[in-house]
Amino acid sequence: MGNALLLTERDVRAVLPMPDLIAAMEGALDQFSAGAVRQPVRSVIEVGNDRAFFGIMPAAMSHPPAVGAKLVTVFERNHERHLPSHLATVVLLDHETGALRAVLDGRYITEARTGAVSAVSVKHLSRPDAHVLAVIGSGVQARSHVDAIRHVRAVTQVRAWSPRAEHRDAFIGHVQDVLGLPAYPASGAADAVRGADIIVLATSSRTPVIEDADIAPGAHIAAVGACRPDQREMPTPLIVRARVCVDSRAAAHKEAGDLLIPLGEGAIGSGHFDLELGDVIAGRAPGRSHPGEVTVFKSLGLAVEDMVAADLAVTRAHSIGLGQAFSWA
Numbered sequence: 001m002g003n004a005l006l007l008t009e010r011d012v013r014a015v016l017p018m019p020d021l022i023a024a025m026e027g028a029l030d031q032f033s034a035g036a037v038r039q040p041v042r043s044v045i046e047v048g049n050d051r052a053f054f055g056i057m058p059a060a061m062s063h064p065p066a067v068g069a070k071l072v073t074v075f076e077r078n079h080e081r082h083l084p085s086h087l088a089t090v091v092l093l094d095h096e097t098g099a100l101r102a103v104l105d106g107r108y109i110t111e112a113r114t115g116a117v118s119a120v121s122v123k124h125l126s127r128p129d130a131h132v133l134a135v136i137g138s139g140v141q142a143r144s145h146v147d148a149i150r151h152v153r154a155v156t157q158v159r160a161w162s163p164r165a166e167h168r169d170a171f172i173g174h175v176q177d178v179l180g181l182p183a184y185p186a187s188g189a190a191d192a193v194r195g196a197d198i199i200v201l202a203t204s205s206r207t208p209v210i211e212d213a214d215i216a217p218g219a220h221i222a223a224v225g226a227c228r229p230d231q232r233e234m235p236t237p238l239i240v241r242a243r244v245c246v247d248s249r250a251a252a253h254k255e256a257g258d259l260l261i262p263l264g265e266g267a268i269g270s271g272h273f274d275l276e277l278g279d280v281i282a283g284r285a286p287g288r289s290h291p292g293e294v295t296v297f298k299s300l301g302l303a304v305e306d307m308v309a310a311d312l313a314v315t316r317a318h319s320i321g322l323g324q325a326f327s328w329a
Contacts, residue, residue, distance in 0.1 A: 002099050006324040007317055009105040015316035016109070019151050021116040021309060022123075026281055028308040029120065029247065033278025037061045037304045041251050044228075050077050053228075059303035065095035066311040070106050070303055076204065084140070085204075086110060090310045100328055102314045106306065109313070113305045115144030117247065117277075118222035121297035122198055123152040124280050125245060125287050126220035130197035131156045136189050136209050136233075137202035138162035138171035141224060145200045146175055159196065161186040162203070190214045201225050201233040212237035217292040224299045229257045234296070236262040242296040243289065244273040245280060251300045258298055273298065 031037050039059040047054050052075040060067040072088040079085055088106030093099065122130070133155050135142045146158055158175050160183060162168045168185050175183035186192035193199050193214050201223040203209050212235050215221070221242070226233045239262045246252040252259055252273050259273045277297060279285035288295055317323045 002328050003325055004100045004328055005102040005314060005317060006326055007102060007104040007313060007322070009108045011317060011323050012105055012108050012313050014322060015313050015320075016112060016309060018112065018116060018148055020312070021112055022119050022148060022151060024308050024312050025113060025116045025305055026120050028302070028304050029117065029276075029278035030282045031061055031063060031278070032248070032302060032304050033276040033284070034282065036063065039303050041248070041254050042303065047073075047075075050075070052076070057301075057303035057306065059307045060095075061304060061307065062095070064308065064311050066092065066307040067095050067098070068092040068101075068307055068310065070110070070306040072106065072110065090306055092307070092310045092314060102310065104310050104313060109306055109309045110301070111140050111144045112148075113309045114141060114224055114299065114301060115148035117299055117305060118145055118200065118224060118297065119148035119152045120281065121222055121245065121277055121299070122149050122220060124277065125295040125297060126153065126198055127218055127288070127291055130220065132159070132196045133157065133198045133200070134159045134186075134192040134196035135171075135200045135202065136161055136192060137200070137225065138164070138167040139202065141202035142171055142200065143174055145202060145222065145224075146179055146181065149198060149200070150179065150181060153198065155181055158183040159186050159192040160184070161189050161192040193219075198222070203233060205233055206231045208235040209233050210238070211235060212241070215294060217294065219294050221294070221296045222299065223258060223296060226257050227255055227300050229255055229260050232257040232261055234258050236265060236267045238294070239272075239296065240267050242294040243275070244296045244298060245275045245277050245287070246273050246298050247277055247300055247302050249274055249276060251302070252298060255300050256298050
């Protein structure tokens with residue numbers, strides 16, 4: 001017999017404050033790019049006829065000692081059912097025995113660690129004086145990103161655009177009332193991003209949502225919405241002129257339509273997106289080369305990020321007696 005811990009979304013939220021999660025993601029990305037993590041590119045299968053996806057994301061590492069997997073689904077039609085489109089469960093195992101250690105809600109972990117990782121990219125790749133933030137999208141990732149980025153840059157203005165006015169207005173209200181930042185609705189994506197120092201792309205679009213001409217010199221872009229090889233949020237000319245950084249070279253060469261489509265067009269070579277954020281964090285590779293350079297962080301999401309977040313949540317939950325213990329045979 002053995003004992004394990006069950007953590008709900010409420011439990012996970014209680015033990016993973018954003019500043020601590022950002023620091024944990026820095027360490028996870030450093031470990032990953034240093035080769036200290038065993039992690040294949042996630043396996044993804046389509047479910048049904050609505051282009052729904054089920055992904056399996058395993059990883060193992062020694063520092064911290066964590067091994068497990070995230071099971072994640074993307075069902076866009078869930079919005080019609082008043083459910084989140086992205087759902088996930090994290091299974092954490094004992095690093096020494098392989099025994100079940102914990103089962104955690106992974107929806108919030110995915111939401112929060114994605115924003116935290118983008119904040120790490122902002123910390124290491126944006127200009128130190130960056131303060132105007134533009135967000136394209138108005139869902140949970142948009143909210144998570146503003147929450148995270150405000151901890152690494154002195155954000156003085158948030159501009160937002162998404163196609164549905166009611167979603168955009170709700171997002172603006174959240175940024176103003178909950179996060180306490182000045183926020184303004186934009187008339188379109190171009191209006192939002194022109195002159196912005198930091199740009200977050202967090203949409204479900206399969207085609208570019210911004211134009212290269214609207215991106216000012218020196219801007220930093222965190223693109224998190226497109227995670228399949230036939231999806232993209234950025235146009236080819238923008239990718240061509242930008243310094244591109246990824247979370248994983250292997251994943252980018254398999255999944256990142258934002259980069260694979262320009263590669264297939266012959267507009268860039270494969271070396272154009274070989275820079276990993278973990279190497280920039282550790283000083284193994286340079287980041288921004290000059291103030292006017294446009295930098296792009298293409299995020300696909302890594303299992304190691306989920307494992308590190310889950311390990312931190314479980315460790316803290318045990319220390320304060322949070323969660324529900326259960327036995328397994």
